[in-house]
Amino acid sequence: MAADEANKAGYVYILVNSSLPGLVKIGLTRGTTKRRAAELSHHTGIPTPFVIAYEQLVADCSAVEKSLHERFANSRESARREFFRITPKEAIDGLQRAARFSPFVDDEDVTRIDVLPIFDARCRRWLRSDLVGLSYLQTPTLCALETTTQEDFRCSNFTIERMDLDFICYHEDGLFKPVIEPEENARRLVALDSYTLIMCFDFIDREVGGWLDERYHKDGDAPYSARASDATWQIRSS
Structure with a gap:
């Protein structure tokens, strides 16, 4: 850039x-x-x-x-x-x-890591139905999550939102830092527990988010993956 x-x-x-x-x-x-x-x-x-x-x-x-x-x-x-x-x-x-007329586009200073396949493998049934893209972005000064949604698949209109990750902390220290290698920051992102995901982001289906929140406050924990043996939301709601 x-x-x-x-x-x-x-x-x-x-x-x-x-x-x-x-x-x-x-x-x-x-x-x-x-x-x-x-x-x-x-x-x-x-x-x-x-x-x-x-x-x-x-x-x-x-x-x-x-x-x-x-x-x-x-x-x-x-x-x-x-x-x-x-x-x-x-x-x-x-x-x-x-x-839309001033998109923050990729260039040589932006590292982009596609994390949707990882979340898809982890919890496909939990993701929003209009979610078509999920990427971790890093520049020399910024760590961000880019979410791409498409409300109507018959149209080519996409909504792209980018969220700065500096608000996510661990023991009062920022979890995502531009000085850390992008691959490590992306690994930290996909390793976040389910409760943190629903509290920080909106790419989890709202109904699933409510169920995970209920599980967390009832049991003190929430299933990490839709593949977990106790992740019964998709069965209960079908």
Whole structure:
């Protein structure tokens, strides 16, 4: 990736705050949205913290942010502030549409590892029916999971979402780090227990997720694989 292109890439985020009802904040960061939300919560003097409603990694975060600000200009509270009187759903829909024109694409600085076959072998019956792709991505500064879904297989429309993995910790230390070899990070991803998967990601079917959550809180553990002898969800629900 050329230096100027690398400087353009980043996250466009949507934040909400319970102290600011009816408002959403649309901004960008070339770091992590989690860190940016913490900075805003600490420095703005607002009594409650900002919560991430949605984030999207894009190739040109400034252009995507600008397009959203222009789209929702009539709902902007102040020209000097990034707050808009719209619903989170409106903001998320707008960001997803704008991001299609600025996809974060593969290049020499991105390592991509297809993990769908591993999860397919481990728990095919548990995966969302619209899931068509699942990849681990790593750059010199980022570890992410890319999920590709296709709601209608008769159409060629795909939804691609990428999630920064820096929020997943082990003993208060980040589990996924760019300084670690991509293959090792991918191994850590596919080795996550079932309960962690449903708490962190949404590629597990929602009904299965509810069943795994119930099993975890009842037994203190959840089946690791759909092949396990006690993984009876698919039998019970058929």
